Amino acid sequence: MSLNLLRRPFFWIITLVIAVFAISPLIGNDVQLRESLALAAVYITLASNLNLMLGYAGYINFGSIVFFGLGGYICIWLVNAQGWPLGLSLLAAGVGVSTLALIFGLGILRLRGAFFALSTIGVVEAVQAFVQNFEPWGGSAGIYLSGQVFQPLGGPARALWVIYFMMVAVMGLSLYLSYAIKTSKFGLGLLAIGQNEDAAAILGVPTPRYKALVYSVSAFLPAIAGGLYFFKSAFIQPADAFDLSLSTEALVVAMLGGQGTVTGVALGAYLYEELRGYLLVSETFSHFQLVIAGVLLLVIVLFFPSGLMGFIYSRFPRLQKVLE
Amino acid sequence: MLGIFASIIDGVLVGLVYGLSAMGLTLIWGVMDVINLTHGTMIVAGMFALYFLVSALGLPPYFALPPVLIGGFLVGVLLYWIAVHRMVGRPALMSLLSTFAVNLVLIGVGTGVWGTALFNVAVSLPGVSIDRYTFPGAHILAAALAALIAAALYFFLHRTRLGKAVRAVADNREAAELVGIPTTRVLALSVGFGVALAGVSGMLIGTLFPFTVLSGDGYQLKGFVVTVLGGFGNPVGALMGGVALGLLEGAVTPFVPVSWTLVIEFVLFVLVLIAFPGGVFARRGVM
Numbered sequence: 001m002s003l004n005l006l007r008r009p010f011f012w013i014i015t016l017v018i019a020v021f022a023i024s025p026l027i028g029n030d031v032q033l034r035e036s037l038a039l040a041a042v043y044i045t046l047a048s049n050l051n052l053m054l055g056y057a058g059y060i061n062f063g064s065i066v067f068f069g070l071g072g073y074i075c076i077w078l079v080n081a082q083g084w085p086l087g088l089s090l091l092a093a094g095v096g097v098s099t100l101a102l103i104f105g106l107g108i109l110r111l112r113g114a115f116f117a118l119s120t121i122g123v124v125e126a127v128q129a130f131v132q133n134f135e136p137w138g139g140s141a142g143i144y145l146s147g148q149v150f151q152p153l154g155g156p157a158r159a160l161w162v163i164y165f166m167m168v169a170v171m172g173l174s175l176y177l178s179y180a181i182k183t184s185k186f187g188l189g190l191l192a193i194g195q196n197e198d199a200a201a202i203l204g205v206p207t208p209r210y211k212a213l214v215y216s217v218s219a220f221l222p223a224i225a226g227g228l229y230f231f232k233s234a235f236i237q238p239a240d241a242f243d244l245s246l247s248t249e250a251l252v253v254a255m256l257g258g259q260g261t262v263t264g265v266a267l268g269a270y271l272y273e274e275l276r277g278y279l280l281v282s283e284t285f286s287h288f289q290l291v292i293a294g295v296l297l298l299v300i301v302l303f304f305p306s307g308l309m310g311f312i313y314s315r316f317p318r319l320q321k322v323l324e
Numbered sequence: 325m326l327g328i329f330a331s332i333i334d335g336v337l338v339g340l341v342y343g344l345s346a347m348g349l350t351l352i353w354g355v356m357d358v359i360n361l362t363h364g365t366m367i368v369a370g371m372f373a374l375y376f377l378v379s380a381l382g383l384p385p386y387f388a389l390p391p392v393l394i395g396g397f398l399v400g401v402l403l404y405w406i407a408v409h410r411m412v413g414r415p416a417l418m419s420l421l422s423t424f425a426v427n428l429v430l431i432g433v434g435t436g437v438w439g440t441a442l443f444n445v446a447v448s449l450p451g452v453s454i455d456r457y458t459f460p461g462a463h464i465l466a467a468a469l470a471a472l473i474a475a476a477l478y479f480f481l482h483r484t485r486l487g488k489a490v491r492a493v494a495d496n497r498e499a500a501e502l503v504g505i506p507t508t509r510v511l512a513l514s515v516g517f518g519v520a521l522a523g524v525s526g527m528l529i530g531t532l533f534p535f536t537v538l539s540g541d542g543y544q545l546k547g548f549v550v551t552v553l554g555g556f557g558n559p560v561g562a563l564m565g566g567v568a569l570g571l572l573e574g575a576v577t578p579f580v581p582v583s584w585t586l587v588i589e590f591v592l593f594v595l596v597l598i599a600f601p602g603g604v605f606a607r608r609g610v611m
Contacts (some may be wrong), residue, residue, distance in 0.1 A: 061415055062424070111600050114416040118548050119597070122590035125545055129587045176506050206421030248428055255421070288436050301421045302410055 010262075010324050017266065022165060031160075035276060038164050038232075043269035046246070047253040047263070048174040049218040051059040054251070055260030056187060057214055058194030059113075063120035063245030064222060068173040070123035072096050072230035072241050074216075076143050079231065081136070085152065087287025090166075096222035098216045105212030108145060112197060116211075117143050128242045142237025149234070164233045167225065174221045178262045182324055190214055194260075198276045226310065245290055249276075252297045256311030263323040267308060327423075328548060330457040332574035337459070337467040343563035344470040345543060346402040346550035347398040348521030354557020355494040356382040356412050361423040362403065363547055365430045365542025366519050370396065370526025371535045375443050385447050385531050385548050389469070392527045400519025401429015412511060434537035464567045473524060474563050477517070481559065488512055494557060542586055549593045551601075597609040 021041060025034035046064060052232060053061045071093040078089035108119050122275065132140045153159035181187040189210050192200035201207045230236040257268025279292060313320050346365060352360045360366075370392050377388040409425045449461025481487040493510045494502040500506045529535070529543065550569050554561030569589070569599035574587060 038389075058405075058415075058417060059422060060420055098553030104348065108594055108598075111594070114420060115597055117420055118359070118592055119590075122545060122548075122593055125541065125586045126590045129583050133581070133583055248424075251421070251424075288432050290428050291433075291436070294425045297428065298407065298422060298425035301418060301425060302407075316464075 010281055014172065014175045014298065015324070016178060017175070017218060018168060021168045021171065022247045025164070031297075034164050035163075036273065038167050040270050040273040042225055043249065043253055043273050044230055045167075045174045045267050046052060046172045046222050046250040047257070047265045048171075048178045049220075049270045050189070051178060051224050051259060051262075051265045052062070052214050052218040052255055052292070053267070055258075056190040057181070057211060059211065060251075061120045061215070061218070062117060062247065062251075063123040063127075064218070064225045064241055066095050066123055067101065067219040067291075068226035068229070068246065069221040069238075069241030070100070071226035072236050073137055073143075073226075075227030076230050076236045077137055078141055078323075079149055080145055084086065086149075086231060090224045093227040094220045094224045098220045101219035102212060102216035103145045105215035110208065113265075115248075118300040124242060124247075126231055127240055131241070132240050138237070140238055142240075143234065145231070145234040147234070149231075160232065161300060163228055167228050170225050170228065171246070175262060175266060177217070178219065180324055181214075186210065187312055191260075244295065246306055248290070248293055249299075252293050253299075254298045255297060255305075256307055258307030261307075261309040261324060264309030264312075271308075327457070328575065328578060328596075330454070330459070331578050332571055334459060334463060335570040335572070335574020335577070336567055337463040337570070338532065339567045339573070340470040340474075340563070341525050341566070342531070342543075342546050342550055342569055343554075343566020344474055344528070345522055346524035346528075346554065346562040346566055347474060347559045348518040348525065348553045350554065350557055350559060350562045351477075351521070352515055352518035353551065354559075355490060356408070356488070356511050357416060358408055358411060358419040358495075359416065359423070359516075360403075360518060360522075361420060361544075362407075362427045362430060363522050364435070364542075364544030365398065365427050366399070366522035367526035367529065368535065368540040369399070369430075369544045370476060370523035370528075371443070371530035371539070372438075372537075373523065374527040374530040375445055376587060378445055386469075387496070388527055389524060393521045396520035396523030397516040399523070400516035401512050403519060404515035408511070408515055409508070414450075422604055431537065431540075438537050440536050440538055442534050442536055445530050447531045451544040455473075460532075462531050463464045463591070466531055470528060473521070473561070476560060478522070486510075486513070490517075492573045503562065545586060546589060549589050550595075552596050 002280055006114060015235070025031070025037060046068060049067075050064045053059045053064075074096050075086075076091040077087040078084040078092055082148075084092070105121070109117065111119055123166045131137055139145060147156065150156045150159040153162045181190070189200065189205040192203065192205050193207055193210060197207055226241070230241070245318060253272045254265050255268075256272060257266065258264030280289070304310065306313075309323070310321075325424040328591060345363075348366075349360060349363050352358055372516045373392050374385065377383045377391065378385055403423075403426065404469075408419060411422050423482075447462045448467060451458040451460045479487075480490055487508050489505045490513070492503075492505055493507050493514075497507055500510075526543075532544060546569060550562055550565040552565075553568055554563070554565030572592070573585060576585065580588065599607070
């Protein structure tokens, strides 16, 4: 399968995108561009992984931010209190959160459709209550990192570049993962669940196992992205880690680009990040970020449920064969 | 020992108000298979309506009930035309997203204007004392009003022509359409009633506890727990589910920190869904 992937043009398109992300801020040492692309990379990571649930299996996860926030907490705590190196902490965050998601997914795998979506809302509330009461993680005050932690990466200035490249790598992995799953038997099973879960089960798709598995897989890279994000700001607290707007924006981005497509979600993330950057500059809009996200989502859901890619596919049907 | 007993009775009083709120959620759910994710925010809207009617117009707290009921109904009808009408009959995923989007807009405006400051409406009513324990008058009156409104809704659904039309549409929309019921109008009315109930229960909760713009999330989650306890689309079950949840809260509160209550309720939500997919108090053909 892996050799097969190398022969497909879409694989190389993803690789090109990653290369552009990695190289363009290096030209002229453009820190401002780097910061904006870093945020776009986080959006793409969150939205692509959310899309595994939303676009493939047709399951809404309102709690995707939990993966990001918990990943951040585990990583920061390991670096700060246990003195682990960053790389190992990130890996532990990813594995830890995925495992939790798998256990939880197996617990609620009997819930279907809307009930599953409702229980993901509950997960956010429950995890937040846990973290706020968990003393080793600083309760509601959070954890601060000292400047020392950047020393192994060659000082704060260089560390920001290292973290940026790691974020781009996580974004790239998310895109490859989305693509690999879409072309696999597992992905086909998920798409079948998305279309008609009963029919899929009758045809032999192990639906509960697939759902729990995709829930767990979609937790891994966002947890690592969370670790990087909060390591970069050297500070984490519950209000930021489980920020409702980020989880919402991931949904908006996935719907904007076109749920179930790999390109659309990446495109949507990039466009949304640009739009957001543009709006945040204006004083009036910066307070009403959620309002804009809400209006955008409502318009997409009501009038353009297949998103940007739906529009592009209908205009240029032949692109459907190249752009997944 | 009497302490727990008092706590449980107080829990049941508050639980009746939760039940009323869940009736609004379950009504919309039962009639058109739409889960209203603005429910929590509509509860908060009821709280804020109470606050401004009391502080700006100087109304006595309970006089806010009729305007909140009417206002909630109108908001609900508007919500139907904006976010629900195009979603009826489409996968549940889409109506979840559309009501979620409206909720974001409301929360965004709310936090933009009022921030997350704590609001409080002072209600002074004489309480009822048993031995060393006093049950606050506001809790008793809120529970009584909730029971009264719930009874009125039951009467409406079972004894009036329009109420029967609502139940007919819930039962089978196409058949209802065939016998001449204007289903779209009934759907809009149902969302109106659902939101009005959310607003009124918010107003009643506002007389009991302080609140912020973001208080709705917790109450919405309670609404879901109550709804699954009572069986979907079953208003009577919802009231009983509310009482059951209040009972549980009352029994648990003396032993567990307040911030854990939501976690316990959420675990209950998942367990009930797995054990009783149809609801604990489900009865066939109630609605």
